[in-house]
Amino acid sequence: GENVEQHPSTLSVQEGDSAVIKCTYSDSASNYFPWYKQELGKRPQLIIDIRSNVGEKKDQRIAVTLNKTAKHFSLHITETQPEDSAVYFCADGLTFGSGTRLQVQP
């Protein structure tokens, strides 16, 4: 990857609401797009990933969508819970976005 932009930088939602985080990338050759979750003081851990041959992937309350034409991919979290509060990073191969701090208000 070359450059990855991630928005928003902070996101506050009420418990039970949905949260959406968006990333854009610049490298047309990119084919692997992971999302990592980092809880306070902990290491980043993979929560979901998508490869360029699919447009959407879902795992329980989280889903990722990919639009290769527009070069953007998004993380969707439904029915948010307080334990979803963390910093989320998208990545294009080796290059990470700047992160989104998600706060879920009980």
Place this chain on the structure above:
Amino acid sequence: NAGVTQTPKFQVLKTGQSMTLQCAQDMNHEYMSWYRQDPGMGLRLIHYSVGAGITDQGEVPNGYNVSRSTTEDFPLRLLSAAPSQTSVYFCASSYRERVAGELFFGEGSRLTVL
């Protein structure tokens, strides 16, 4: 498996001092890397290696050296620490080729340079 192990977890240095951050993985991963994490700037790649004897520069390599003499170990050396190197450092490894697989991170090393 212990996964990715980093030491030390915390370190305070004075400007100009040198030190080595250690990283070891027991998953037989070919790919290893070092990132630094600064507030609001995400994770920035310092150096990486796709196998023993092979290293390459990432986005922010200046002031850091690495070597990869074995598959398991990938130490990061600061030759002359500067306050701008105050950061949290993460070592990460991956089973697959570098751009195609999940990264497994160590617990991080918090470095303060005075």
